[in-house]
Amino acid sequence: MDFLGSPDLWMLIAASVAKTIFLIFLVVLPMVSYTVYAERRVSAMIQDRLGPNRVGFPTTLLGFKKDLELPLGGLGQPIADALKFLLKEDFVPAHVNKPYFWLAPCLAMVPSIVVLAAIPFGSTFLGEKMVVADINVGLLFIFAIASVGVYGIVLAGWASNSKYPFLGGIRSSSQMISYELGLGLSAVPVLLIAGATSLTKITDYQVANGWLLFPFTDGKLSGSEVLLWIPALIAFITFTVCMFAETNRLPFDLPESETELVAGYHTEYSSMKFALFFLGEYTAMIAGSALVVVLFFGGWHLPFIPDGSAGWFWGLVNITVFFGKVAALLFVFIWVRWTLPRFRFDQLMKIGWLYIFEIALVNIFLTAGILAFTK
Amino acid sequence: MAYVVPRPNLTWKEKIYLPSIIAGLMTTLKHFRKMLTGETKVVMQYPEEKWDSHMPEHYRGAPTLVKDTHGRERCVACQLCEFICPPRAITIKPEEIPAESKWAKVEKRPQEFEIDMIRCIYCGMCEEVCPEQAIFLRKDYAITGTTREEMVHDKQKLYELGGVFDGLVHKWNPLK
Numbered sequence: 001m002d003f004l005g006s007p008d009l010w011m012l013i014a015a016s017v018a019k020t021i022f023l024i025f026l027v028v029l030p031m032v033s034y035t036v037y038a039e040r041r042v043s044a045m046i047q048d049r050l051g052p053n054r055v056g057f058p059t060t061l062l063g064f065k066k067d068l069e070l071p072l073g074g075l076g077q078p079i080a081d082a083l084k085f086l087l088k089e090d091f092v093p094a095h096v097n098k099p100y101f102w103l104a105p106c107l108a109m110v111p112s113i114v115v116l117a118a119i120p121f122g123s124t125f126l127g128e129k130m131v132v133a134d135i136n137v138g139l140l141f142i143f144a145i146a147s148v149g150v151y152g153i154v155l156a157g158w159a160s161n162s163k164y165p166f167l168g169g170i171r172s173s174s175q176m177i178s179y180e181l182g183l184g185l186s187a188v189p190v191l192l193i194a195g196a197t198s199l200t201k202i203t204d205y206q207v208a209n210g211w212l213l214f215p216f217t218d219g220k221l222s223g224s225e226v227l228l229w230i231p232a233l234i235a236f237i238t239f240t241v242c243m244f245a246e247t248n249r250l251p252f253d254l255p256e257s258e259t260e261l262v263a264g265y266h267t268e269y270s271s272m273k274f275a276l277f278f279l280g281e282y283t284a285m286i287a288g289s290a291l292v293v294v295l296f297f298g299g300w301h302l303p304f305i306p307d308g309s310a311g312w313f314w315g316l317v318n319i320t321v322f323f324g325k326v327a328a329l330l331f332v333f334i335w336v337r338w339t340l341p342r343f344r345f346d347q348l349m350k351i352g353w354l355y356i357f358e359i360a361l362v363n364i365f366l367t368a369g370i371l372a373f374t375k
Numbered sequence: 376m377a378y379v380v381p382r383p384n385l386t387w388k389e390k391i392y393l394p395s396i397i398a399g400l401m402t403t404l405k406h407f408r409k410m411l412t413g414e415t416k417v418v419m420q421y422p423e424e425k426w427d428s429h430m431p432e433h434y435r436g437a438p439t440l441v442k443d444t445h446g447r448e449r450c451v452a453c454q455l456c457e458f459i460c461p462p463r464a465i466t467i468k469p470e471e472i473p474a475e476s477k478w479a480k481v482e483k484r485p486q487e488f489e490i491d492m493i494r495c496i497y498c499g500m501c502e503e504v505c506p507e508q509a510i511f512l513r514k515d516y517a518i519t520g521t522t523r524e525e526m527v528h529d530k531q532k533l534y535e536l537g538g539v540f541d542g543l544v545h546k547w548n549p550l551k
Contacts, residue, residue, distance in 0.1 A: 042407065045406070045407050045410040045411060046403045046406050046407050046410075047406070048406055048410060048415050048417050048418075049417075049418060050410075050418045335400060335403060335404065335407075336400065338403060339396075339399045339400050339402070339403045340396065340399065
């Protein structure tokens with residue numbers, strides 16, 4: 001019990017709080033709002049448009065001759081969006097189940113933020129490990145918390161007491177449960193190769209032996225690494241597909257397919273409650289991309305760049321590299337969304353249960369076999 | 376009538392679906408890249424850039440009144456445009472030209488000439504029916520206002536927009 005009174009505990013708490021504030025408020029939430037902006041700009045450019053490229057204050061409303069335009073291009077757009085969400089009327093329909101209706105947006109937002117706690121987003125900075133909670137079952141923790149995210153959507157669909165949200169909620173629950181299996185199974189080969197469930201250890205393994213998807217990043221390529229490349233590639237593809245389904249992104253956005261269900265589970269939500277669903281979706285995207293980066297792209301590692309023990313500058317570089325990789329994956333998320341049409345629901349279920357699940361299962365045995373014969 | 380929906384036999388390449396996904400991704404990436412490098416130029420930044428110089432000669436914008444080269448208002452207040460106007464946007468109040476005026480022999484002129492631009496449908500019938508070539512559809516298309524009253528163009532505003540028309544009147548022009 002003397003641990004409780006020791007200065008170590010206070011140091012631990014202070015460091016965790018500092019890291020949480022840095023990660024959530026300085027990195028992830030701004031990243032979320034600018035992902036929304038990037039989504040609008042990239043989609044526009046893919047469709048040969050420009051997207052939001054000017055933001056200003058409508059001073060003409062106050063009687064001035066001209067609007068005041070900010071010289072930022074469209075970069076002020078997320079701030080304007082946030083202001084709009086905060087100032088809009090928060091309308092709660094009379095027929096909803098109020099406690100659950102209020103609970104659902106929180107449940108959609110919170111799990112995707114909690115997930116970030118176990119993700120190592122940098123090597124070390126001033127001797128401090130850049131992960132909020134370095135738990136040895138990191139991956140299991142992430143899957144456990146991420147599966148809570150489905151409750152937000154199901155509760156939203158059910159509490160809205162309206163047919164389209166209800167259908168969206170039902171679709172979402174079946175979709176997320178189906179793809180969680182594939183997600184978990186396609187991560188198993190990574191655990192087999194790295195020999196650990198701690199995300200820090202998985203990153204360390206990739207720093208020492210080359211990234212899973214690019215095993216040559218450590219400068220050498222052995223025979224077993226070439227063989228393990230195949231299951232790593234399969235695991236990456238199945239994992240990414242499942243990640244798309246888990247975050248309800250196109251081509252798997254059945255829960256909110258607007259051509260069929262108005263807006264799906266958040267049809268009845270307005271103002272900041274709707275924004276919370278929106279933020280939850282994008283935070284889940286960032287958490288998912290971060291997980292893919294940690295599992296397959298070597299986390300914060302980049303060849304020829306030393307880790308944080310070489311100085312605080314390199315610690316910062318490592319963090320930047322990590323979020324750079326995440327941003328690149330986010331671009332892929334957006335790019336895929338504006339390319340592929342939506343699946344039909346039976347196709348979605350068929351892909352999940354008949355292909356992804358089987359491929360991931362076989363891939364585990366393939367990896368185990370290769371490991372057994374080469375090591 | 377019932378009919379059999381043709382089910383094409385897919386090759387294995389089509390069945391695994393990934394090649395077509397990649398082909399699609401490449402297509403969208405091409406569009407993204409061309410937009411980024413400025414190769415595609417389809418969007419115009421509206422208030423700064425306008426299409427005005429590309430507008431065809433026959434473009435039908437806001438109707439306006441014109442004066443001739445001597446500064447006489449061409450309109451003789453015959454009210455044909457008022458009668459033909461499909462949405463009844465034109466209101467004319469005619470008056471007699473006083474005898475001491477230089478143009479007394481024209482006899483009539485509009486005392487008030489109002490076009491309600493909220494009602495106007497830019498059909499150009501007033502221009503077509505006018506025997507004196509006094510009303511023309513110009514190329515102004517951004518007619519805006521903050522009140523209904525502001526959107527009613529009176530005589531002064533119409534002459535301001537129209538200006539002077541010189542040249543032969545169509546009905547005396549053998550080429551027209």
